[in-house]
Amino acid sequence: xxxxxxxxxxxxxVVGLGPGATDLMAPRALAALTEAEIVxxxxxxxxxxxxxxxxxxxxxxxxMMQEIDRCRKALQLAEEGKxxxxxxxxxxxxxxxxxLVYELAKAEDTTVAIDIIPGIAALNSxxxxxxxxxxxxxxxxxxxxxxxxxxxxxxxxxxxAPADFVVVIYNPKSKKRTDQIVRAREIMLEHxxxxxxxxxVSGATREHETVRLTTLGTMLDEEIGMQTTVIIGNxxxxxxxxxxxxxxxxxxxxxx
Amino acid sequence: xxxxxxxxxxxxxVVGLGPGATDLMAPRALAALTEAEIVxxxxxxxxxxxxxxxxxxxxxxxxMMQEIDRCRKALQLAEEGKxxxxxxxxxxxxxxxxxLVYELAKAEDTTVAIDIIPGIAALNSxxxxxxxxxxxxxxxxxxxxxxxxxxxxxxxxxxxAPADFVVVIYNPKSKKRTDQIVRAREIMLEHxxxxxxxxxVSGATREHETVRLTTLGTMLDEEIGMQTTVIIGNxxxxxxxxxxxxxxxxxxxxxx
Numbered sequence: 001x002x003x004x005x006x007x008x009x010x011x012x013x014v015v016g017l018g019p020g021a022t023d024l025m026a027p028r029a030l031a032a033l034t035e036a037e038i039v040x041x042x043x044x045x046x047x048x049x050x051x052x053x054x055x056x057x058x059x060x061x062x063x064m065m066q067e068i069d070r071c072r073k074a075l076q077l078a079e080e081g082k083x084x085x086x087x088x089x090x091x092x093x094x095x096x097x098x099x100l101v102y103e104l105a106k107a108e109d110t111t112v113a114i115d116i117i118p119g120i121a122a123l124n125s126x127x128x129x130x131x132x133x134x135x136x137x138x139x140x141x142x143x144x145x146x147x148x149x150x151x152x153x154x155x156x157x158x159x160x161a162p163a164d165f166v167v168v169i170y171n172p173k174s175k176k177r178t179d180q181i182v183r184a185r186e187i188m189l190e191h192x193x194x195x196x197x198x199x200x201v202s203g204a205t206r207e208h209e210t211v212r213l214t215t216l217g218t219m220l221d222e223e224i225g226m227q228t229t230v231i232i233g234n235x236x237x238x239x240x241x242x243x244x245x246x247x248x249x250x251x252x253x254x255x256x
Numbered sequence: 257x258x259x260x261x262x263x264x265x266x267x268x269x270v271v272g273l274g275p276g277a278t279d280l281m282a283p284r285a286l287a288a289l290t291e292a293e294i295v296x297x298x299x300x301x302x303x304x305x306x307x308x309x310x311x312x313x314x315x316x317x318x319x320m321m322q323e324i325d326r327c328r329k330a331l332q333l334a335e336e337g338k339x340x341x342x343x344x345x346x347x348x349x350x351x352x353x354x355x356l357v358y359e360l361a362k363a364e365d366t367t368v369a370i371d372i373i374p375g376i377a378a379l380n381s382x383x384x385x386x387x388x389x390x391x392x393x394x395x396x397x398x399x400x401x402x403x404x405x406x407x408x409x410x411x412x413x414x415x416x417a418p419a420d421f422v423v424v425i426y427n428p429k430s431k432k433r434t435d436q437i438v439r440a441r442e443i444m445l446e447h448x449x450x451x452x453x454x455x456x457v458s459g460a461t462r463e464h465e466t467v468r469l470t471t472l473g474t475m476l477d478e479e480i481g482m483q484t485t486v487i488i489g490n491x492x493x494x495x496x497x498x499x500x501x502x503x504x505x506x507x508x509x510x511x512x
Contacts, residue, residue: 016380018282019374021284022283023282023283023284023287024282024283024284024373024374025282025283026274026279026280026281026282026376027278027279027280027281027283028277028279028280031279068506068510068512091376091380091383091384092384092388093380093383093384093388093389093390093391094380094383094390094391095391095504098383098384098387098388098391099388099391099392099501099502099503099504099506100391100504100506101388102387102388102496102499102501103501103503103504103506103507103512104506104512105496106496106501107507107512116383116384116385116387116388117280117384118275118280118376118380118381118383118384119376119380120282120347120374120375120376120380121380124272124347124349124350124374124375124376124377124380125374127347127349127350127354127372127374128347128348128349128354128372128373128374129372131354131358131372132348132349132354132355132357132358132372133349134349134350134396135349135350135351135354135355135356136355136398136404137395137396137397137398137409137412138395138396139393139394139395139396139416139421140393140394140395141393142392142393146509147504147505147506147508147509148392148393148505152420153393155419155420156393156419156420156421158419159415159416159418159419159421160395160415160416160419162415163411163412163414163415163416164408164411164412165395165412165415238362240358240361240362243358245355245358245359245362246355247355247359248351248355248356248359248403249403249404250324250355250356250359250360250403251359251363252403253402253403254324256324256359256360256363
C-alpha cells in the first residue's frame with residue numbers, strides 16, 4: 001500500500017468506549033478522542049461521545065455493516081500521516097474492531113503505529129448490573145454465524161454445557177437469525193436444570209437499560225435481540241433478591 | 257445481623273479499579289472512591305489509588321488472604337450507616353470480590369444497598385497489550401484449586417481444548433501450586449499444535465508490565481506467577497510483528 005508524505009507521525013488508536021455511560025469510559029479513551037485529528041466510527045457509538053470530541057476533529061461515521069470499509073479507511077488515513085481514533089462500543093478486543101484492524105494491517109503490511117485502548121466490555125457491564133454472575137469460570141460465545149460456521153458454534157456450546165461453565169452469549173438473535181438461541185438453549189438444557197438462572201440484559205448502564213432475570217426453562221419468553229447479552233448460570237448460580245450470583249465457593253468452604 | 261442506628265443511608269459500592277493505570281479507571285469508580293466515608297481494600301490495590309482518596313476518608317487496608325474478613329467488615333460498616341467503598345483490582349465481577357460480597361450479604365440477609373462498578377479486567381487489558389487475541393469465542397479458567405476441586409478445573413480444560421476456544425488462564429501458578437499450569441498445557445497440547453501462539457502478561461498497563469509472546473510448545477520456559485495472565489490462542493491465532501491476533505474470520509470470508 002502507498003504511504004503518505006508524513007507517515008511517520010500517523011497513528012491509529014482503537015478506542016473502547018465502554019458500555020455507553022460516559023462515566024464508565026476510561027480517561028485514556030477520552031484523551032485519545034480529544035487528541036485525534038480524525039475520529040472514525042459506527043454512527044451509534046459516535047453519537048454516545050459527540051460531546052467529548054474536539055470541534056476541530058474531522059468525524060467520519062458509517063453504518064453498522066460497513067466495518068471493513070471503516071477500518072480500512074481509518075488505517076489509510078493513519079498511513080497518510082493523520083492521528084486517527086477508531087471508536088468501538090465496549091472493549092475493542094471482544095467481538096469488536098481490534099482484530100479486524102490487525103487483519104487489515106497485516107494484509108496491507110502497514111508500518112503505522114496501532115494502539116488498543118481497552119474498555120469495559122458488555123460482559124463486564126452486564127455482569128455488574130446483574131449482580132455477580134461471572135464469579136467462576138465462564139465462556140463467551142457469539143451465536144452469529146455470519147463468519148463462523150454454525151457447526152463450530154454448536155460444538156462450542158456442546159463443549160461448555162456439560163463442563164458447567166457460566167456462558168455469556170453475544171449476538172443471540174437478529175431479525176433474520178432466530179433459530180440459534182433456540183438451539184443454544186436446547187443444548188444447555190441437555191446438561192442443566194430448567195431452573196438454571198439466566199440474566200438477559202440490553203443497553204447496560206444506558207438510559208434504556210433493561211435487566212431481566214429468568215431461567216433456562218422460560219428464557220425464550222423474553223424479548224431477545226442483537227443488542228442483548230444473555231448470561232446462563234452454572235449449576236451453582238442462584239438468585240438473591242433481584243441479583244444473579246455465581247458463588248466462587250466461599251460459602252461451601254468456609255460455611256459463611 | 258444487627259443493624260446500626262442509621263442503616264437507611266449506609267451503602268456498599270464495590271469498585272473496580274481496572275488494571276492499575278490511573279487513566280484506565282472509570283470516572284464513576286473515582287467518584288465512588290472520593291465520595292466514600294470509608295474505603296476498604298487489599299493493600300496493593302489501595303496503594304494504586306491512595307492519591308485519589310478523600311483525605312477525610314477512613315482507609316482500612318488488609319493483606320491478600322483476608323478477603324472474607326475484608327468483605328464482612330465492609331458490609332458491617334455499611335450496615336452501621338456508612339458509605340463504604342470496597343476496592344478491587346480489575347473488574348469486581350471477574351474472579352474478584354463482587355461474588356463474595358453477595359455470598360455474605362445473602363448469609364447475613366442484609367438490606368444494605370450494594371452496587372457494583374465494573375472495571376477493565378485483566379482479560380481486557382492483557383488482550384489489549386497483546387494485540388487482539390480474544391476476537392473469537394473464549395473461555396476464562398482459574399487454575400486455583402483452593403476453592404474449586406482440581407477435577408472440575410481439569411474437566412473444563414478438557415472441554416474447551418478440542419472446541420478451539422481461546423483460553424484465558426487466571427491464577428496459573430503460585431509458590432506452592434506449580435503443577436496445574438504444566439497439566440493445563442499438556443491438555444491443550446493433546447488438541448492443539450505446539451506452534452499455537454501463547455501470550456503471557458503480567459502487570460498490564462503498569463510500570464512493571466511484561467508481555468511475552470511464546471507458543472504452547474515453549475511456554476513453560478517463561479516465568480509465570482500469581483500475577484500472570486496466560487492467553488492460549490485457538491487454531492487460527494497468529495503472530496504479526498509483536499502482536500498476537502485471533503482473526504474473527506474477515507480474511508477468510510472477504511479475502512482481505
